[in-house]
Amino acid sequence: MAEGRLYITTPIYYVNDQPHIGHTYTTVLADVLARYHRLFGYEVKFMTGTDEHGQKVQQSALARGLSPQQQCDEYSQRFKEMWSLFEIVYDRFIRTTEEDHKRTVQALLQKLYDQGDIFKHTYTGWYNVSDEMFISESDVTEEGKQSGRIIQVSEENYFFRLSKYQDWLARYINEENPDFIQPESRRNEVLGLLRQPVNDLCISRPKSRLSWGIEMPFDPDYVTYVWVDALINYISGIGWPDSPEFSYWWPDALHLIGKDILKPHGFFWPILLHAAGVGLPKKLLAHGWWTRGGQKEAKTVTKALAAQAPVRHIREMAADYGVGSIRYFLIREMTPGMDQDYSEEMIVTRLNSDLANDLGNLVSRVTKLVRQNFNSQVPAEKDCETDPRGQELIALANGLSDQVRTHAIDLKPNLAVDALIRYVRSLNVYLTECEPWSRVKQGDLGKRQAAFCLVVALKGLYRVAVLLHPVMPRKMEALLASLGCSIEKDGLNGQFLARDFPEAGTTVPGGDPLFPRIDWKAIEQKIQALSPIAPEQPKGKAGNDASLISIDQFRQLDLRVAEVLEAEKVPKADKLLKLKIRIGEEVRQIVAGVAEFYRPEEMIGKKIIVVANLEPAAIRGLESRGMLLAAREGNQLTLLTLENQSIASGSKVS
C-alpha cells in the first residue's frame, strides 16, 4: 500500500551551458527527495532533461559547423554523464527535441488557439538578441545598440493572453493554495508581480529569424518560443493529454527550481496550465543560489575573488572528495529556499568533521572492536548485559525513521541529515562512556557489557546507513557492507527500515576507512598551484566583424573632460544623481545612475569624462544633457576620472 505518489521534476537545462554546481544542486536535491520518498513508501517518478530549442543553440551550432541537433545531442549527453557521475537515478530524461514532446506542445498550442487565448499582433520595439527577448524602452542601453546586441524590430507574432488569467492566479495562490509556492518569500514575490499590470506573453518567432523550434500548428511560418516549449516538458513527459500515465501522476507534482526562474514557473506556467484546463502541480519549490563571497557563482568569476580562493568546478571537487561527500555537503549545508555561501575550505571542514571524524571514525572503531574481541561475530542476546543508556539509544535509533521522514517529506533534507549526525555523535559519546575496549578485559560480566554496547552501536549505525542512503547511495552501501549487510546497488527499499539488523552471529567484515580525513593544507597547495586564472575571454561571437566600428564612427562621439560642480540625489530614485557639470565654459545638467556607488559629496570636484553630444533626454522629469562614462563589473562601478587633475575641463578625449 503506497503512502502516496510523487512526481518530482527539475528544470530542463539549456544545452548551451556546461553542468555546474547550480544544476548539480537542483538535480541532487531532486534525487535525494525522490529516494527518501521511495524509501518511505511513496511511488515516485523523477524526471529531468534538457531544453534544446532556441536561437542560442542555433547560433552556437552554426559557429561550430554542426547541425543544431548535433549540438543538442552533445550537450545533452554531458548532462547525462554528469548525473550518472553524481549517482542520480531518474525515471525519465526528457529532451524537447523528442517527437512526443513536440506533439504535446502543438496539441496545447492548438487548444489555446482554438479557444481564443492566442492572438496575432504586430509588435514594434527593442529586441535583445543575446537574451532572445523583447525589452522595454528603459532596458535599452547605448552600449547594447552599438554592439548590435539590441536592435529595433517590427514583426508580427503570436501572443498568449496572460493577463486574462492574472486575477485568477492571484486568488489561487493567495487564498486557495497558500502552500503552492515555497518558500513564502517567493510566494510573496509572485503575488507582487500579479498585482501589477502584465503584458501578454509573446510565444512565437518567425521562422525567417529562428528556425530551430517547434512549428506553430496553425501557422507554418512560425515556431513557438521558450515558454510554450520548455515548460510543457512537465506534462509532455508523462503523456498529456491522453496517456493514462498522465492522470496517474498529475497533479501530485513537485517542481524544483532555482529562484532565478521563479517568474516563468510561478506565473506563466500555472496560467498556461489553467488555460489549457489542466490542474496545477501541488508544489513549486524555489531554492536559492550557491554563492561565493556573497556573489552568485558565474562562469566568469572576478579575478579578485579567484585570486584569494580559486574556484574549482564541482566535478574536480568530487574527484578529490568523492561524489557521495559532495552530495552530502550540498544537502547538509543548504536550507532549501535560502542562498548559501560556500568555499572549498568550508566543504573540507564539514566533511572532515561530520563524515571523517564522527561517522567514518565511529564505523572504524566499532567494526574493529567486534573483529578483535568477538571474532567478527555479532554477539547473541544471551551474551549481552544490557544497560539503560544503550536501550535508550536503540529506541532513539528506531525513532530516527519518523524524524527523517517528517523532514524529508517537508522538503527539508538538511534537517534530516542533521538529526542523523547528531545521533552518530551520541553513539560516539556512548562508546566513550561504556569503554568496551576496557570492559572486554574485565571478566565475563565486562565482556557481556561490552557485547551489548557494540550491538547498540551496530544497530544504530545500520539505521543511520539506511536513512542516509538517499544522500550518499554508494557510500552507504559500502557502510552497510562493512556491517555485514549485503545490498545491491540502489537496492535499498522500505524493507530495510523494518529490519532489525544485525542479527546475532552476523559476520562484520569491516573495511577500509569510509571517509578518509582530507588534508586541507595539501588540497590548498594543489589549488594554488593550478594555472593562474586565465584572463576573461571576450564573449563576442567569433569573427563577428559587425561589432567593429570605423575611426570615423568613433569620431562622431564628442568625449570631453568635465568637472563636477554640484551633485545631489534625485528624490524617489535609488540610483540617480543629478549633477551640474562644467565643460569648458559651459555648465549643464546631467542625470547619472551612479548613486549606489558614489555619494553626492564625493562627486563634487571630480574631473570625469562625458559624452557631450548625446541628445538630451528627460529622466525622472529632469533634463539630462550628456552621459558620464564609468566602468562596471558585476556590482562594482567606478567612474572614469582623470589621473592628471590639471587638465582643463572641456578638453577633448580621443
Place this chain on the structure above:
RNA sequence: GGCGGCGUAGCUCAGACGGUUAGAGCGGGGGUUUCAUAAGCCCUAGGUCAGUGGUUCGAGUCCACUCGCCGCUACCA
C-alpha cells in the same frame, strides 16, 4: 520610491504561541582517553539577541520609528 524579508557568540545559523542562568555546529583555549581515520570524549565563548522608543508584571520573541543588508519591482541617456 513601492512591496517583501533579514540583522542572535570569531564564522555558519537554530530559537521568537512573550516568562527561570539565550542555544547548536565549526574555529579558538584548557583537559582527558587510546577501541578508532593525530579521530573520540569533557570543560570553556560570558554574546548591548542592529539601535531607539513603546505595549506588558515580564520582550531576541508584540508594536512604532531609525540604521544597515538582501530579494522582486520602478528608475538608471
